[in-house]
Amino acid sequence: MNKNISSNINLNDYLNQVNDAHYNQDGEAVAALLSFRQPHVMSHRLNAEKPERAVANIIYPPMDEVVLAHLKVILWYRCGKVLEMWQAQCAMVTAVARFMTESKEENWMLPLMNTACLELRLQSISADAQSARTGATKAGELLEKTADCLMACFRVCAADTRASENDTKRWGLLYLVNQFFKIYFKINKLNLCKPMIRAIESLAFKDQYPLSQLITYKYYTGRKAMFDSDFKAANEALSFAFQRCPRRSHKNKRRILIYLLPVKMLIGYIPKKSLLLKYNLKEFMDVVMAVKTGDIRLLNDAFVQYERFFIGAGIYLILEKLKSVAYRNLFKKVFLIKQSHQLDIAVFTQALKWLRMEDIDVDETECLLANMIYEGKIKGYISHVHKKLVVSKKDAFPPIAA
Structure with a gap:
């Protein structure tokens, strides 16, 4: 200069x-x-x-x-x-x-x-x-x-x-x-990003750009992948941005985490409380706890309490997807308590009612379980005649994969 x-x-x-x-x-x-x-x-x-x-x-x-x-x-x-x-x-x-x-x-x-x-x-x-x-x-x-x-x-x-x-x-x-x-x-026109991404990914020397530029690029491509529901790609890009972002750039690392945390939970990783405290992300405290324990009631309360923050960050609809993970963890707790591979669907309904879902019935619970099976979150099948969930004797609740 x-x-x-x-x-x-x-x-x-x-x-x-x-x-x-x-x-x-x-x-x-x-x-x-x-x-x-x-x-x-x-x-x-x-x-x-x-x-x-x-x-x-x-x-x-x-x-x-x-x-x-x-x-x-x-x-x-x-x-x-x-x-x-x-x-x-x-x-x-x-x-x-x-x-x-x-x-x-x-x-x-x-x-x-x-x-x-x-x-x-x-x-x-x-x-x-x-x-x-x-x-x-x-x-x-x-x-x-x-x-x-x-x-x-x-x-x-x-x-x-x-x-x-x-x-x-x-x-x-x-x-x-x-x-x-x-x-x-x-201006919310993410579809216009696609040709830009192709232009960069086609370069033989794309990894040789200055690190500051690469971090910004990975941050935005990670967010784009998240909105496209490509959570594996989103995790890779946002993790790169977070890990390479300098420690002194506390605000930037916090900004990256706002998008990385939902992605991590959607692919089965539960963030530590110490990480949330370090970057002052109190908005995620109850969300993380709810997903971990399968507490749908707590998760819904967190969405209501921090609705403005989540909508402002553009992640509210992404966080809604965490309900599926929370249901999976709740149903796994029921399975571990009962210690049986043949479970009455009424037992799952009772667990949901305990979490203030008073209007839910057996048919709706059966639908939730069917979705879990379809998504690969539960290994098993539903016996409609006996109103039972029959789960696999090995990895009945397999790890969540991206």
């Missing part, structure tokens, strides 16, 4: 710094000089209303379009125009894509692309909220347009199929994909 950027720099000095960094192909310096989050943005001396002549005299095309768009972003920021600022950032990203297209044999500008795309996504959040408030657009509409704008950079990177892995622009794909994930999850 260029350490000489000043919060009081004048336009000519600023443009000369950009030109020098461009000439030296210093991607990090160019990214810093064209970032909205650097001190030069605070300089009133950059606020020329018509900077085109100064830019044309110093900056060579096609970089000139990128710089002009960035100066407009600064100008609209000074004017407090959120929507115009977002539009200027869109123009900047489009100009970056054009610049990358014309620089066919180079990838040193990837830091610039990363910065421009990140800042476009961040600005789009405020712009979308303001536009929706005024009724100019629907909520999420500008976020979708942001994703369309980012797609120009994605296509440029994906199209670079040069044999040399060192020079390919495909090194920029994962950062872009993570930006897409953040948008698509926010």
Whole structure:
């Protein structure tokens, strides 16, 4: 990063710094000089209303379009125009894509692309909220347009199929994909993630990306797999993200656990209380205990108590699936108490009634048991004539598999 950027720099000095960094192909310096989050943005001396002549005299095309768009972003920021600022950032990203297209044999500008795309996504959040408030657009509409704008950079990177892995622009794909994930999850269009995932998984060097990018990627692909009910894949991806996430990143590890915990329980693992305490996940305390002991009453109470939290995290419907695991554990307790391989269905009904399911009858209990057998949670069959559950003498309640 260029350490000489000043919060009081004048336009000519600023443009000369950009030109020098461009000439030296210093991607990090160019990214810093064209970032909205650097001190030069605070300089009133950059606020020329018509900077085109100064830019044309110093900056060579096609970089000139990128710089002009960035100066407009600064100008609209000074004017407090959120929507115009977002539009200027869109123009900047489009100009970056054009610049990358014309620089066919180079990838040193990837830091610039990363910065421009990140800042476009961040600005789009405020712009979308303001536009929706005024009724100019629907909520999420500008976020979708942001994703369309980012797609120009994605296509440029994906199209670079040069044999040399060192020079390919495909090194920029994962950062872009993570930006897409953040948008698509926010507007609830997870189906649009599929082509992004295919693009990354097809790369021979996909495991060589920076760890921070890989952790983000695994976090989102794990959540995607969870919503697709592919709990084995979700467990692998989210476990990678949690285990590799630095210990100091306590908030991020907690965020990952919110999705990893339901997945773990759905495939038969019960989290330890110490883990929940360490990451302040009290919302899961009763859920874990209920699933472990088969206490359907406690599980329902936990859903009611923390409904807002679970819905806000988008995991309420996933947690509902844990009822099946809880039923399985309850029925296993009945089996262990009775110590018989032929059990009256009425016994299971009695256990459910004890858990405040007063309206349940034998037929409904039989249906629950049939589902357990179909899902492989119980080995056995139902004797409808004798109203009995007949279970296998070996592994009547096999371990839950993903």
